[in-house]
Amino acid sequence: MSKTITVFEHQSLRLDEAGFDKIHLEALQRFHGEKPDFPYFALIHKGVKFNEYVGVVQVGNLMIEILPKADQGQDSDRWRRIFIGMLRASGIMDLPAPSSSRLKLKPNALLQLYFERYVSELERLLHRGLAKKYRKTEGNLHSVKGRIVFSKHIRYNVVHQERVYSAYSEFSRDHVLHQVLYKALKLLSRINNASTLQSRIDRLLLDFPEQTDVKVTPALFSRIILNRNTQHYGQALQIARMLLLNYHPDVSRGHHDVLAILFDMNLLWERFVFKTLQQKLVPKIPGLLINAQNRMEFWRPDKGRSAHMRPDICIEHECGKFIIDTKWKLLDTIRPSDQDLRQMYVYHTYFEADRVALVYPGSGERISGTYTEPGEEAKKCSLLPIVVEDDMQDMQKGIADKISNWIIEQNP
Numbered sequence: 001m002s003k004t005i006t007v008f009e010h011q012s013l014r015l016d017e018a019g020f021d022k023i024h025l026e027a028l029q030r031f032h033g034e035k036p037d038f039p040y041f042a043l044i045h046k047g048v049k050f051n052e053y054v055g056v057v058q059v060g061n062l063m064i065e066i067l068p069k070a071d072q073g074q075d076s077d078r079w080r081r082i083f084i085g086m087l088r089a090s091g092i093m094d095l096p097a098p099s100s101s102r103l104k105l106k107p108n109a110l111l112q113l114y115f116e117r118y119v120s121e122l123e124r125l126l127h128r129g130l131a132k133k134y135r136k137t138e139g140n141l142h143s144v145k146g147r148i149v150f151s152k153h154i155r156y157n158v159v160h161q162e163r164v165y166s167a168y169s170e171f172s173r174d175h176v177l178h179q180v181l182y183k184a185l186k187l188l189s190r191i192n193n194a195s196t197l198q199s200r201i202d203r204l205l206l207d208f209p210e211q212t213d214v215k216v217t218p219a220l221f222s223r224i225i226l227n228r229n230t231q232h233y234g235q236a237l238q239i240a241r242m243l244l245l246n247y248h249p250d251v252s253r254g255h256h257d258v259l260a261i262l263f264d265m266n267l268l269w270e271r272f273v274f275k276t277l278q279q280k281l282v283p284k285i286p287g288l289l290i291n292a293q294n295r296m297e298f299w300r301p302d303k304g305r306s307a308h309m310r311p312d313i314c315i316e317h318e319c320g321k322f323i324i325d326t327k328w329k330l331l332d333t334i335r336p337s338d339q340d341l342r343q344m345y346v347y348h349t350y351f352e353a354d355r356v357a358l359v360y361p362g363s364g365e366r367i368s369g370t371y372t373e374p375g376e377e378a379k380k381c382s383l384l385p386i387v388v389e390d391d392m393q394d395m396q397k398g399i400a401d402k403i404s405n406w407i408i409e410q411n412p
Helices: 022-032 076-089 100-105 109-128 150-156 176-191 195-207 218-223 231-245 265-281 338-350 392-408
Strands: 003-008 012-014 041-044 047-050 053-059 062-067 133-141 164-172 258-264 289-292 296-299 307-309 313-317 320-326 355-361 367-371 379-386
Touching: 022 041, 022 047, 022 053, 022 258, 053 109, 053 265, 062 076, 076 109, 076 265, 076 392, 109 176, 109 195, 109 231, 109 258, 150 164, 176 195, 176 218, 176 231, 218 231, 258 265, 265 289, 265 313, 265 320, 265 392, 307 338, 313 392, 320 338, 320 392, 338 355, 338 379, 355 392, 379 392
Parallel strands: 003 062, 320 355, 355 379
Antiparallel strands: 012 047, 041 047, 053 062, 053 258, 133 164, 289 313, 296 307, 313 320, 367 379
């Protein structure tokens, strides 16, 4: 039987707490040791402390759900809805909007939604008919097919002169696209804990044609190019990539594999705000241009790589140029940290912006201030708190309205 532990970002989980035992801790310790700069959690005495990454970590039969939080409340159902809503609105996961009641029944909703979507995508592909592609292959045949590989023909057929070693192209369903999908399906059969989904997975394993095993790496996915005939494989391939590249087998024990589907909340918040402005603000203000991650070089060493600055969001309009920096954190006071203020000042100066703003989750009205520079015109920097709503449409409307009012105010 599987069990689930729900925690929040930056929270600790210690040994013997809520069913977290020594075997689970040892699996996470091995997982932590795979990378020198491990980002997801830190090891503490007899436990782990999670960072700003949220999502799910499956360790054998244990599911650890890490939720975001931008207030002092501990309502896991609410923050689960908000998290999945932000993922959908940001375009990171194209999944049906789950109902509130359904989420209450499934604390591991994120992972199950991905599993269910992958099964549905494979069922759809099989119903439509799997695409065939030419693939290069070679073998020792009884007749010439393609071209003869003389070096291997001589090596293998000194005795068996009735055979010929040939290299040829075969029009087959056994190609890299299906090999990746099939490997992810077999992985899903191993790690799925939902009995309601297992019968569909078993049926797919029977219906899906056997594939040649393939070694999965990020480079493999970068080489896969979808064309007009395979464009409909996109969603299934995206989920397969997520599952295979985030799966860490337990090679020493074999029973406590780790699957980590985690998202950096700072990046998610940035993308959510950017997508919201694209969808809600651009139609509202004609002539508005919004760009994300504008990159400019600001230091060039004599040797080695240059350093760059990349503000999160740059907005251009006939009334001025505006820089937005997004931060997923609670401000302890009504003013940002000195580090944030200095960062905004550099953006202001280097990008020649008319105004800059820090957008963060919070309540209250906009707070504005100016940088003081001897002999220079005052530069204005604002704090724009965004109320985190359960309803994504209300939340996105709040973001668009607040930034729209900030842009069109008369005295920058």
